[in-house]
Amino acid sequence: MCQCCAEKKDIYLPQLAxxxxxxxxxxxxxxxxxxxxxxxxxxxxxxxVEISVAGIGEAPITISSSxxxxxxxxxxxxxxxxxxxxxxxLKRGDKVGIRGxxxxxxxxxxxxxxxxxxxxxxxxxxxxxxxxxxYVLDNRGDYGDVAILQGTKSYDLRLFTSEIDAWSKRGDxxxxxxxxxxxxxxxxxxxxxxxxxxxxxxxLKSAMILVCGPPIMYKFVLMALAEHDVPHxxxxxxxxxxxxxxxxxxGHCQINHAYVCMSGPVFRYSDLASLPEAI
Amino acid sequence: xxxKKIAKSDFTSFVDALxxxxxxxxxxxxxxRFDFAPLESAKDLRLDYDVTLQPPKKYFLPPSEVLLTFExxxxxQSQLDGQKFILLGVHPYDMVAINxxxxxxxxxxxxxxxxxxxxxxxxxxxxxxxxxxxVFASSMGTAVVKKGYDILLTDIGDSFVAEAATxxxxxxxxxxxxxxxxxxxxxxxxxxxxxxxxSLNKHELKCDPAYLPKLLAKAYxxxxxxxxxxxCFSCGSCNQVCPTCYCFNVQDDxxxxxxxxxxxxxxxxxxxxxxxxxxxAHEFRKARADRFRHRLYRKGAYVPQKxxxxxxxxxxxxxxxxxxxxxxxxxxxxxxxxxxxGIG
Numbered sequence: 001m002c003q004c005c006a007e008k009k010d011i012y013l014p015q016l017a018x019x020x021x022x023x024x025x026x027x028x029x030x031x032x033x034x035x036x037x038x039x040x041x042x043x044x045x046x047x048x049v050e051i052s053v054a055g056i057g058e059a060p061i062t063i064s065s066s067x068x069x070x071x072x073x074x075x076x077x078x079x080x081x082x083x084x085x086x087x088x089x090l091k092r093g094d095k096v097g098i099r100g101x102x103x104x105x106x107x108x109x110x111x112x113x114x115x116x117x118x119x120x121x122x123x124x125x126x127x128x129x130x131x132x133x134x135y136v137l138d139n140r141g142d143y144g145d146v147a148i149l150q151g152t153k154s155y156d157l158r159l160f161t162s163e164i165d166a167w168s169k170r171g172d173x174x175x176x177x178x179x180x181x182x183x184x185x186x187x188x189x190x191x192x193x194x195x196x197x198x199x200x201x202x203x204l205k206s207a208m209i210l211v212c213g214p215p216i217m218y219k220f221v222l223m224a225l226a227e228h229d230v231p232h233x234x235x236x237x238x239x240x241x242x243x244x245x246x247x248x249x250x251g252h253c254q255i256n257h258a259y260v261c262m263s264g265p266v267f268r269y270s271d272l273a274s275l276p277e278a279i
Numbered sequence: 280x281x282x283k284k285i286a287k288s289d290f291t292s293f294v295d296a297l298x299x300x301x302x303x304x305x306x307x308x309x310x311x312r313f314d315f316a317p318l319e320s321a322k323d324l325r326l327d328y329d330v331t332l333q334p335p336k337k338y339f340l341p342p343s344e345v346l347l348t349f350e351x352x353x354x355x356q357s358q359l360d361g362q363k364f365i366l367l368g369v370h371p372y373d374m375v376a377i378n379x380x381x382x383x384x385x386x387x388x389x390x391x392x393x394x395x396x397x398x399x400x401x402x403x404x405x406x407x408x409x410x411x412x413x414v415f416a417s418s419m420g421t422a423v424v425k426k427g428y429d430i431l432l433t434d435i436g437d438s439f440v441a442e443a444a445t446x447x448x449x450x451x452x453x454x455x456x457x458x459x460x461x462x463x464x465x466x467x468x469x470x471x472x473x474x475x476x477x478s479l480n481k482h483e484l485k486c487d488p489a490y491l492p493k494l495l496a497k498a499y500x501x502x503x504x505x506x507x508x509x510x511c512f513s514c515g516s517c518n519q520v521c522p523t524c525y526c527f528n529v530q531d532d533x534x535x536x537x538x539x540x541x542x543x544x545x546x547x548x549x550x551x552x553x554x555x556x557x558x559x560a561h562e563f564r565k566a567r568a569d570r571f572r573h574r575l576y577r578k579g580a581y582v583p584q585k586x587x588x589x590x591x592x593x594x595x596x597x598x599x600x601x602x603x604x605x606x607x608x609x610x611x612x613x614x615x616x617x618x619x620x621g622i623g
Binding site: 058081 | 560
């Protein structure tokens with residue numbers, strides 16, 4: 001008999017967590033800070049959780065906070081389906097179920113040490129990237145130059161505005177932001193996020209590039225990086241798929257032979273050569 | 280381990296004794312076809328069947344099962360099915376499929392729901408007595424099986440040869456009236472195996488199944504996927520009858536009190552439109568041809584990577600019979616690729 005059966009350990013069994021904090025970020029995004037009721041929660045930047053709202057269901061969401069935050073962790077959820085809609089109705093003190101942390105493909109926390117880093121984020125792609133960004137900033141001496149590119153559809157959909165302001169003012173981060181649509185309230189760049197690539201001050205060829213955004217964005221970012229001859233081994237893409245079990249069984253998140261929940265969600269671009277369905 | 284020769288009349292008494300002591304599921308007639316169902320009497324058992332409508336997978340991974348129960352705001356509780364049962368009449372190709380499922384559900388993250396049911400089961404396999412219309416187990420190397428069962432039965436005419444393969448099987452077989460199988464009986468069993476290795480082959484694969492991953496490695500952009508998928512209804516029948524399909528969906532059901540409920544796992548199928556759809560509208564494998572290709576690649580390339588190269592098509596032929604537009608036959612697809620792309 002295998003160990004899991006001897007202990008009746010159930011990979012589908014969520015543990016309870018309490019909503020420690022919840023607030024509306026913009027029209028579609030909600031911020032949550034969660035604390036596990038049993039206190040235990042260790043994760044790496046890039047890992048995700050399956051969050052359950054009893055009676056509604058379960059959804060995979062990548063952790064947005066850095067492990068350096070402490071005992072609790074943060075999620076940002078867009079209201080878009082049944083489970084995310086129910087998450088938006090939660091209140092402080094409510095209980096949710098959490099499975100995880102899940103995912104073995106995480107940000108290259110160790111490999112990136114001493115290297116220059118470029119984060120390219122499209123829309124809520126900032127949410128998972130923020131976990132590694134804050135990890136790097138909390139261990140600033142371990143990493144080289146840091147450039148953060150954020151492209152957002154419109155002014156009202158901007159996220160983490162005060163955090164982005166703080167990063168802009170640090171002096172050791174090159175923060176570049178753009179909006180797809182211009183707005184009278186916005187004095188910065190207008191256009192898609194790939195337009196910002198040319199403005200990056202660090203040497204792109206030797207940098208590690210971390211990318212997360214909507215499915216359509218990857219192709220264009222990769223084209224922009226190809227113009228700068230960035231080696232594929234230096235590019236990391238955070239991929240999203242439909243996912244149910246999160247533990248390599250249900251088959252929904254499969255990209256050719258790879259399960260996003262097992263091999264991802266963060267993939268090295270050079271490893272995607274055998275996965276034509278990836279991009 | 281014990282190998283017995285059991286006269287057919289004694290075997291009937293043995294099965295009736297099994298039914299009295301434990302839940303026993305066996306192959307029975309269903310109209311002019313066959314299916315696994317709980318047995319009430321040994322006379323309903325049909326070990327002369329060709330193929331069952333559904334594979335026995337449903338007893339380990341039911342079409343719908345409760346994984347957890349919950350009360351809003353309270354802890355989730357695992358629900359494990361504790362009922363022991365005997366599964367009687369599993370053909371070798373289906374046994375191979377169960378062996379593959381065993382590996383897949385235990386590897387990486389062990390699925391305690393599947394494994395608990397599997398451990399509760401005593402499997403009495405039986406060699407094929409009559410080939411079905413579409414079987415190609417001989418081509419897939421699954422016409423005979425050597426592991427996974429507790430007892431293996433072989434019909435040698437007036438009696439069965441029954442071989443115990445586990446302590447559980449040994450214990451059960453001790454209850455059957457019979458004699459130690461003699462050389463003549465064993466020879467007859469060898470003859471059945473030799474016959475089945477050749478005759479369960481209504482569709483003949485033109486290569487060793489071990490070559491399929493290499494064949495598929497160069498077939499990703501072949502026109503066959505588009506051609507076949509043109510008439511595909513995306514109905515998922517091929518998924519539904521497949522003994523090695525195990526994709527599933529999970530959803531919550533709430534009870535009338537609106538406080539308690541259960542998390543339910545249900546079969547899903549990669550051919551169904553929406554299998555890869557995320558809210559609000561993006562679908563990663565939207566084209567029918569891409570979904571059609573994915574199923575064949577799972578059987579011949581992707582799943583084999585997870586189970587040491589074993590091909591995840593066992594040649595039962597159920598998909599061939601279930602597919603209305605008649606495009607699902609894996610052999611005709613693989614052979615077409617061999618014709619066009621060659622071997623080697």
